[in-house]
Amino acid sequence: MSKIRVAVIGCGSISKHRHIPEYAANNQVELVAFVDSVLERAEHYANTHGGKAYRDYETMLAEVKPDAVSVCLPNALHAPASIAAANAGAHVLVEKPMAASVEECEAMIEAAKRNNVYLMVGHNQRLMPPHVKAKEILQSGALGKVMTFRTSFGHPGPEGWSVDGRESWFFRKEEAIMGAMGDLGVHKSDLIRYLLEDEVADVAAFIGTLHKEGTDVDDNATCVLRMKSGAIGTLVASWTYYKGEDNSTVLWCENGVMKIGTHPDDQVIVELRNGTVERYKVGAIATNEKQLSSGVIDAFVDSIVTRTPPSIPGEEGLKSLRVILAAFESQETGRTVSL
Missing domain, CATH: 3.40.50.720 (NAD(P)-binding Rossmann-like Domain)
Known part of the structure; x- marks a missing residue:
């Protein structure tokens, strides 16, 4: 071929x-x-x-x-x-x-x-081994229903990542449209939808530019989400985690808690109410410092070769973006926004 x-x-x-x-x-x-x-x-x-x-x-x-x-x-x-x-x-x-x-x-x-x-969106968090494993555990039913959660994604900012450093388009609103929320927040709205197999119903958010000089894009956001299932939690995106990157998610469930990306070696930890602790070493989450294969490219190529619609189509990208746009609306109006 x-x-x-x-x-x-x-x-x-x-x-x-x-x-x-x-x-x-x-x-x-x-x-x-x-x-x-x-x-x-x-x-x-x-x-x-x-x-x-x-x-x-x-x-x-x-x-x-x-x-x-x-x-x-x-x-x-x-x-x-x-x-x-x-x-x-x-x-x-x-x-x-x-x-x-x-x-x-x-x-x-x-x-x-x-x-x-085909139109595929590069939401690579779905394909990272710890998140794939976490979803598998959730689908097994061992933890029961997810009641509350927190998911956060922060790093020191695009100046250390972008090829243009401090002059990067990431800091120019007309090109970036949004800052940390577009860079990191949308990854987490996509991840929580994927893990919980649920949609966000309501969003309340505080979004601001707290520390990056000379830019009008957001560098921090804390959002409260209510899912259609009733589960509630927080989503945090930050460009001011100067001590180092954090990409972690904790889910509190009926039968225990699942911690993803909170430990350097055990990427997924399940602590059940009966005292059992399960630790999974399934491979790390790619970070800016430590580039691992994202899986996105191979998945895209595979969908073309096999003529199978991509697993992360435009419709999914839109649903995840809607959550972020609702958060900005909440920041502007001071109200909770329903999706």
């Missing part, structure tokens, strides 16, 4: 650490084009992996006609690039947050359907 011809649109850190190396490692893929407004970045990858370098994706799509693309651009550009790629007949893997608004997400989903291509 011929290889899938993939173009990467946007050659910043997420491409450098995840998309490009994971495509390069997948023997069903041929990297055919790289796009970046800073042409040297695209050229660097073209020289390394083959393919052509472009400054804009419209020219690339017309000339190269790739089978699939990864959209790794600033958040404000996710929708136009994804729609253009779908219209050019390419399957689309878009980074999170999927887009800047519900309308944009719906237009992306519609473009993919109209052009008979």
Whole structure:
């Protein structure tokens, strides 16, 4: 079978650490084009992996006609690039947050359907081994019903991660649309929906810029969520965890508690009310410092090869984004927002 011809649109850190190396490692893929407004970045990858370098994706799509693309651009550009790629007949893997608004997400989903291509959103937390294991345990019924939870995602901020450091688009509102909530919060709204197999019913949130100078995007958020099942919990996103990254979730259930990502070696710990403690070493969660395969690229490629709709389609990306948009509405109005 011929290889899938993939173009990467946007050659910043997420491409450098995840998309490009994971495509390069997948023997069903041929990297055919790289796009970046800073042409040297695209050229660097073209020289390394083959393919052509472009400054804009419209020219690339017309000339190269790739089978699939990864959209790794600033958040404000996710929708136009994804729609253009779908219209050019390419399957689309878009980074999170999927887009800047519900309308944009719906237009992306519609473009993919109209052009008979797949649209997948890079919500990699679902594919991290500890989260897969946690879901398996929840589905076994051993813990019973989840009553309350807390899920948090924080690191010192994009200046240490982005290829542009403090000058990164992450800090410019017109390009980023949102800060820590788009970077980290949406991962956690997606994760809690996935783990609990439940939708968020109500959101109340405090969101602000507490410490990052010279930016008007949020660097911290604490949200209270009520799920449709009645379970209540908190979702925290932060760019000011200067002592180090935290990506942990704790679920308090009828029969005990499950701790995910709270211990350096035992990624999932189940403490039952009867005194039993189960510890699972299932492989770590990828962090900015420690890049592990995200699984997203392989899942995307696999869905194209097997012609199976992706496990994280646009509809899922939209549901997870709606939670974050509701949190911003709550911050603005001072009210609880129902979804």
